[in-house]
Amino acid sequence: xxxxxxxxxxxxxxxxxxxxxxxxxxxxxxxxxxxxxxxxxxxxxxxxxxxxxxxxxxxxxxxxxxxxxxxxxxxxxxxxxxxxxxxxxxxxxxxxxxxxxxxxxxxxxxxxxxxxxxxxxxxxxxxxxxxxxxxxxxxxxxxxxxxxxxxxxxxxxxxxxxxx
Amino acid sequence: xxxxxxxxxxxxxxxxxxxxxxxxxxxxxxxxxxxxxxxxxxxxxxxxxxxxxxxxxxxxxxxxxxxxxxxxxxxxxxxxxxxxxxxxxxxxxxxxxxxxxxxxxxxxxxxxxxxxxxxxxxxxxxxxxxxxxxxxxxxxxxxxxxxxxxxxxxxxxxxxxxxxxxxxxxxxxxxxxxxxxxxxxxxxxxxxxxxxxxxxxxxxxxxxxxxxxxxxxxxxxxxxxxxxxxxxxxxxxxxxxxxxxxxxxxxxxxxxxxxxxxxxxxxxxxxxxxxxxxxxxxxxxxxxxxxxxxxxxxxxxxxxxxxxxxxxxxxxxxxxxxxxxxxxxxxxxxxxxxxxxxxxxxxxxxxxxxxxxxxxxxxxxxxxxxxxxxxxxxxxxxxxxxxxxxxxxxxxxxxxxxxxxxxxxxxxxxxxxxxxxxxxxxxxxxxxxxxxxxxxxxxxxxxxxxxxxxxxxxxxxxxxxxxxxxxxxxxxxxxxxxxxxxxxxxxxxxxxxxxxxxxxxxxxxxxxxxxxxxxxxxxxxxxxxxxxxxxxxxxxxxxxxxxxxxxxxxxxxxxxxxxxxxxxxxxxxxxxxxxxxxxxxxxxxxxxxxxxxxxxxxxxxxxxxxxxxxxxxxxxxxxxxxxxxxxxxxxxxxxxxxxxxxxxxxxxxxxxxxxxxxxxxxxxxxxxxxxxxxxxxxxxxxxxxxxxxxxx
Numbered sequence: 001x002x003x004x005x006x007x008x009x010x011x012x013x014x015x016x017x018x019x020x021x022x023x024x025x026x027x028x029x030x031x032x033x034x035x036x037x038x039x040x041x042x043x044x045x046x047x048x049x050x051x052x053x054x055x056x057x058x059x060x061x062x063x064x065x066x067x068x069x070x071x072x073x074x075x076x077x078x079x080x081x082x083x084x085x086x087x088x089x090x091x092x093x094x095x096x097x098x099x100x101x102x103x104x105x106x107x108x109x110x111x112x113x114x115x116x117x118x119x120x121x122x123x124x125x126x127x128x129x130x131x132x133x134x135x136x137x138x139x140x141x142x143x144x145x146x147x148x149x150x151x152x153x154x155x156x157x158x159x160x161x162x163x164x
Numbered sequence: 165x166x167x168x169x170x171x172x173x174x175x176x177x178x179x180x181x182x183x184x185x186x187x188x189x190x191x192x193x194x195x196x197x198x199x200x201x202x203x204x205x206x207x208x209x210x211x212x213x214x215x216x217x218x219x220x221x222x223x224x225x226x227x228x229x230x231x232x233x234x235x236x237x238x239x240x241x242x243x244x245x246x247x248x249x250x251x252x253x254x255x256x257x258x259x260x261x262x263x264x265x266x267x268x269x270x271x272x273x274x275x276x277x278x279x280x281x282x283x284x285x286x287x288x289x290x291x292x293x294x295x296x297x298x299x300x301x302x303x304x305x306x307x308x309x310x311x312x313x314x315x316x317x318x319x320x321x322x323x324x325x326x327x328x329x330x331x332x333x334x335x336x337x338x339x340x341x342x343x344x345x346x347x348x349x350x351x352x353x354x355x356x357x358x359x360x361x362x363x364x365x366x367x368x369x370x371x372x373x374x375x376x377x378x379x380x381x382x383x384x385x386x387x388x389x390x391x392x393x394x395x396x397x398x399x400x401x402x403x404x405x406x407x408x409x410x411x412x413x414x415x416x417x418x419x420x421x422x423x424x425x426x427x428x429x430x431x432x433x434x435x436x437x438x439x440x441x442x443x444x445x446x447x448x449x450x451x452x453x454x455x456x457x458x459x460x461x462x463x464x465x466x467x468x469x470x471x472x473x474x475x476x477x478x479x480x481x482x483x484x485x486x487x488x489x490x491x492x493x494x495x496x497x498x499x500x501x502x503x504x505x506x507x508x509x510x511x512x513x514x515x516x517x518x519x520x521x522x523x524x525x526x527x528x529x530x531x532x533x534x535x536x537x538x539x540x541x542x543x544x545x546x547x548x549x550x551x552x553x554x555x556x557x558x559x560x561x562x563x564x565x566x567x568x569x570x571x572x573x574x575x576x577x578x579x580x581x582x583x584x585x586x587x588x589x590x591x592x593x594x595x596x597x598x599x600x601x602x603x604x605x606x607x608x609x610x611x612x613x614x615x616x617x618x619x620x621x622x623x624x625x626x627x628x629x630x631x632x633x634x635x636x637x638x639x640x641x642x643x644x645x646x647x648x649x650x651x652x653x654x655x656x657x658x659x660x661x662x663x664x665x666x667x668x669x670x671x672x673x674x675x676x677x678x679x680x681x682x683x684x685x686x687x688x689x690x691x692x693x694x695x696x697x698x699x700x701x702x703x704x705x706x707x708x709x710x711x712x713x714x715x716x717x718x719x720x721x722x723x724x725x726x727x728x729x730x731x732x733x734x735x736x737x738x739x740x741x742x743x744x745x746x747x748x749x750x751x752x753x754x755x756x757x758x759x760x761x762x763x764x765x766x767x768x769x770x771x772x773x774x775x776x777x778x779x780x781x782x783x784x785x786x787x788x789x790x791x792x793x794x795x796x797x798x799x800x801x802x803x804x805x806x807x808x809x810x811x812x813x814x815x816x817x818x819x820x821x822x823x824x825x826x827x828x829x830x831x832x833x834x835x836x837x838x839x840x841x842x843x844x845x846x847x848x849x850x851x852x853x854x855x856x857x858x859x860x
Contacts, residue, residue, distance in 0.1 A: 035790040037768075070768075072790035074750030077620055080789050084773065104582050106775045108788065109627040110616070120629035124566040124582035134600070134663060136566035136582040164564045164630070 035072040036152035042067065044090060044141070046161030048125075053137040053163060055094070059101055059125070061161045063090035067143060071113050071152035079113035079152065085121060087141055090161065092125055100128045105141060113152065119143040122164065140164050194639055195523035195619040196505045197515035204510060206314040206533065209648040212299030213535035214307070215291035216334035216460060216498045219326075222275040224344055231344050231394045233267040234259060237846070243353035246388055246844040255349070255387020256378060256394060257840040257847040260832035262385070265376030265802050270398035272344035276335055278327055280366055280443075280457060281350035282320025283309035286329035292336075292493040299538040299650075307331065311526070311533040316510040321359035323512055324351060325456035331530050332500050333459035335441070336491045337399050339418035339466075340428045345370070345395040345441075353389045361514045362455045363448040364389050365842070370441045370461065371592065372574065372758065372783035374402050374434075377804020380758055383446040383821065384706060384727040388844040399463060401430025402761070403671070405801055406737075408432070415478050417466030419490035423474055425466040433671040434761070434781075437468045438547040438574040438594050440500075446727060447708050450522065450553045450813035454514055456531070458551045460498045464490045467668060468576060472661035482570065483545040483598055483661035495544045495661065497537075501589075502528050502551045503642050519711050520751075521554025521621015521814040527614065527646040536648035542659035543600045545570070548589065554621035554812045555642065556588045556752070559595075560630050562611040562645060565603065568663050571596035575761060575781040576668040587777060588616055588624060590754030590786040592811040595777070598663050604651045611645040618642075621814055622751035623789060670763050670781060673798055679738035682858070685715040686755060686787065686810060687747020690724040690819055694853045701853040702841050703728055710818030712810065715747065717858040722747065725809075725819035728839040729854035732808075732824035734799040741765065743794045746787040753815060755793075756784045758806040762795035769794070784811055803829050805837050824859075835860075 045062040053059065065087040073079045085107045092101030105123035120143075124136035140163055146156040229236060235256035242251045256262055286307040291298045309318045309330050326333045328350075337343050351364040358364065365388050369381030378385070379395045387393045401408075401416055408416050409429050416432040417425040443449055443457035464470045469479045470491040485492025503524030507513040515522050526533055550557055561567065561584075569581045573594050586595055604610060615633045617640045618624045628643065637643035690713020694703040706728035713722035716731050723729070734740050742762075744755050761781035767773040768791055785793045809821035827833045838849035 068773075070788075070790050072750045074622075074789075077622065077750055080623070080625075080750035082788050082791070104776060107585065108587060108775070110588065110624045110789075112626055120631070122560070122564045122584035122630060124584050126582060131665070133568065133580060133582040133665070136568075136584075138564040138566060138584050140564075 034152070035070060037068065037070045038153040039066065039068045040154055040157040041065070042157050042159055044087070044159045044161050048092070048137070048139055048163045055137060057094045057096040059092040059094055061090050061092045061139070065090060065141070065159055067154070067157050069145065069154045071147070081111045081113045081117070083109045083111050083119055083145065085109070085141065085143070087123060101125045102128045103139065113147065115147055115149050117145045119145065138164060196525050197518050198505055198513050201506045201526050202508060202510070204314050206312045208534040208645065209536045211312055211532055211535050212301050213529050213532060213537040213647065214301055214331040215293060215298045215493065216530065217286065217329065217331045218290045218292040218334045218336060219276050219278065221336060222277065224272050224275045227275050227277065227344065227346055231272060231346070234263040240390070242844045243390060245353040249845050251845040253391060254393060255391040255842065257385055261834070261837065262378045262840070263832065264378060264396040266398060267396060270342045270400065272342045272396060274341055274343045275346065276343055277346045278333065279348040279350045280324060280326060281328035283318040283323035283325065284320065284328045285309065289331070292334070297494050299536065311504065311506070311528060311531065319359065319511055321357055323456045324362060324452070326459050334498055335459065335461040337397065337461060338464040338490060339399050339401060340426065341418065342399055343397040345397060346392055347395065348392045349387055349389050351389050359511065361451040361516050363445055363452060365445055366452065366457065367444045368393070368395065368441055369444040370395065370397055371439060372761065373397055373439065374400065374759065374801065376802040377806055380804070380806055381444040382805055383444050383807060384842065385840055386445050386842050391844070400801070401428060401432065402434035402801060404430035415467060417478065419464055419466060419469050421489050423489045425476070425478065431671055432467065433669055435465045435467050435576070435668055436463050436574050437571055437576055438596055439463060440549050440551070440594070447817045450817050451514060451516065453551065453813060454522070454553050455512065458500065460500065460547065460549060462491065462498070462547070470496060480664055480667055481660065481662040483543040486657065486660065495542065497544060497546050499546050499548045500530050500551045501548065501557055502531065503555045504528050518621060519814060519818045521812050523555050523618060523621055525641045527642045529647050534646050536650055538650045538652045539601050540653055540655040541602045541604060541606055541651050542655040543598055543602070543661050546597050546599065548595045548597065550589045550591050550593050552591055554591065554814055555618055556590055556616050556624045557614050558586060558588045558616040558627055560585045560613050560615055561599070562613050562634060564630055565610070567597040567599050569595055569597050569777050570663060570667065572777055572780050573782040573784055577777065577780040578667060578669045579665050579776070580663050580667065581776045583777070585615060585630070587775065588627065588786065590752070590784055590811065591813065592754060592756055593784045601649065601651050602659070606651055606653055608651050610649050612647040613645050614643055616643070621812065622749070624752070668780070673739055673796055676739040676798055678741050679735055680740045681743070682732055682740060683717050683743045683745065684808065685722070685745040685747040686753045686820055687715065687722055688712060688749065690722045692724040692726065693721070694726045694729060698853070700850070701728070702839070702850045703853045705841055706839060706853065708819040712815045712818055712820035714820060714822050716856055719858065725821040726854060727823045728850070728852055729823060729856070730825060730836050730852050730859045731822040731856050733827060733836070733859045734824070736803060736826050736829040737800050739796060739798040741794060741796050743792055744785055744787060745792040746790055750789045752786060752788055753810040753812060753820070754784050754786045755808065756811045757797070757808045760797040760799055762797040765794045765796055768792055799826050803827060803833050
């Protein structure tokens with residue numbers, strides 16, 4: 001895991017012209033903005049059953065998924081996480097034909113920040129052939145994230161691959 | 165002299181709105197800040213989604229008076245509500261600096277004439293396709309300005325649109341066929357006749373046209389009721405002055421009327437496809453666009469022909485149709501997404517007091533509420549525009565089936581990207597996708613689903629999983645299904661379309677030296693240094709004060725918008741690298757840079773963090789919470805004053821916008837450019853009231 005932390009201080013002074021400012025945009029207090037970025041690379045595995053994908057065979061997946069969580073504090077709304085997922089290194093293999101399937105699993109997901117989070121995102125996978133993307137199928141990636149709520153860094157990630 | 169607004173006047177306009185909303189503000193709801201929009205007992209998916217209304221393409225000779233290179237300053241009486249006296253018939257600033265650049269080289273060949281006016285019934289709806297391809301809407305019947313047949317018509321003060329009608333308008337254009345877009349302002353002369361929000365002075369931005377700045381819809385180049393403005397859209401490939409000047413490259417071409425193509429100058433890697441146009445009135449863009457001042461513009465080229473059958477080795481044969489040589493809309497569908505809210509009377513409502521952003525609680529597609537759309541079992545192209553004020557959308561099909569993203573912000577990608585969930589679509593961004601409905605049985609249905617929950621205008625709360633979104637969100641009624649696709653038949657004609665790989669590789673800028681790097685930080689806590697106005701300054705007109713601002717090159721304060729201030733001035737023909745930073749908080753900002761397309765070099769400093777769908781050219785860059793984007797652009801072909809701003813238009817209006825300009829290419833330009841001061845009695849010019857130290 002790699003992690004780093006950024007800090008800055010911003011003075012929020014709202015002005016909207018005289019009386020209106022007093023009415024609707026009263027000056028807000030200064031606040032400390034903090035962000036933390038942490039990255040995990042994990043190995044995932046799983047299967048996509050033929051009955052779900054419509055393919056003539058079950059596809060078995062394995063490979064690395066890179067998960068990067070950027071957690072940013074917000075003075076009004078609370079911390080927010082952007083979970084970036086890159087699972088393009090995961091390769092699928094047809095159980096019968098040994099056909100190779102690649103995927104376009106990239107996502108940037110806005111998530112509320114807390115001690116744990118379960119993230120589900122779908123992705124397209126397809127044969128590694130010219131024009132294979134025209135017959136893409138749908139996979140499902142499930143991530144279980146654990147954060148240190150003090151440092152806002154990821155402390156653990158588990159994941160699995162399957163289908164809807 | 166009449167002035168459309170000043171900070172004080174803006175307060176008065178807002179105060180007028182207060183009358184309409186003061187009671188509502190007490191009963192805030194999530195997410196509009198207004199009482200929930202009454203449903204009038206309408207149900208989802210009970211009305212068809214209309215195709216856009218295709219604007220007539222007329223001969224230029226139909227325009228009276230004839231268009232001129234310089235603004236037509238013929239005098240006319242001015243309405244007393246606008247200060248009386250006399251003023252010019254055209255609101256474009258006068259003189260050589262605001263004359264149409266290259267008007268002689270690229271004389272207009274097509275006239276598109278529109279008006280901006282209050283809502284009325286449309287008796288001339290032209291969807292560009294037969295009813296069988298428009299969910300059986302009969303275009304001969306009056307088309308009412310309403311979000312659903314069960315809702316009342318919008319009144320002429322509640323909704324302002326192009327030609328005053330629905331559906332939203334579509335302009336058809338092609339390369340090397342310059343368009344003269346003449347827009348008449350037929351809005352009420354009395355600015356208080358606005359239905360509680362919106363301003364009657366307007367400036368229309370062709371987003372993201374590669375045109376001279378006089379045609380860009382500069383925020384300070386607005387015009388008034390009873391005036392017109394001639395926008396000259398030459399529709400040229402960027403680089404036409406220096407690349408492929410002999411027009412010998414077969415991929416740099418435009419479709420002709422007989423199925424062939426005609427070569428044009430410029431770089432074919434700069435070919436553009438899906439644009440839109442919208443109001444850009446200083447400090448009132450959010451209200452005016454929300455009121456309906458938005459349309460779309462499809463640009464056709466030899467590559468993106470709008471004919472899927474022509475197989476000439478250049479045409480990409482994307483889903484479209486075959487009957488016309490170009491611009492077939494049969495299977496090429498414009499989609500405008502916008503969340504709306506209405507009051508107890510069913511009239512469009514807007515919360516003008518929330519400077520974080522405005523969210524509606526009803527989802528509209530092509531300005532009707534949660535419709536259905538009939539499709540054949542074949543491939544379709546959808547050109548999806550986020551025309552919301554502050555809302556982000558994340559789209560998936562209800563069964564999780566893949567779509568293929570082919571374009572981002574109007575530019576075909578280098579490679580198609582199969583996706584089951586699109587990325588969050590920021591305000592003003594456009595994603596073109598292909599969906600193959602041949603996977604579905606005739607008689608079945610599938611829905612587009614919005615996965616993003618948002619309850620604050622600053623940024624999304626959460627991207628839901630598909631299964632969660634299908635159950636809806638108690639906090640955000642715009643989550644969930646919003647468009648029902650009904651697969652109604654097998655195609656009568658075989659689907660000949662393709663989604664090839666590659667499509668349009670990026671222009672290679674590596675041989676162009678980087679002349680400058682600049683940094684722009686977008687954040688809260690903006691301050692205004694040009695108010696109160698100094699003697700000789702007109703910053704009381706050009707400057708605004710709001711909670712949002714932009715800090716430039718890590719110097720000085722976070723500045724509020726002042727279109728009299730020059731923030732950056734790239735040298736003509738040069739290449740620069742700009743870093744756009746999110747200045748803080750958990751919010752997001754979709755940043756739009758006018759005129760030039762950019763390529764994203766890295767996100768948060770990491771080139772590997774640029775996803776596949778952002779590897780093409782773009783004009784809107786979502787910063788994401790805590791994020792930054794570094795882009796490269798080349799500034800060429802035309803000059804004048806342009807803008808950069810957040811396209812969360814509430815942020816833009818309050819006051820996250822700045823002016824940059826290209827002004828060093830000799831006459832007619834001056835360095836620095838004088839600032840136009842628009843009045844109904846005519847436009848005057850003043851020197852810039854501020855020039856940042858790193859601008860030049």
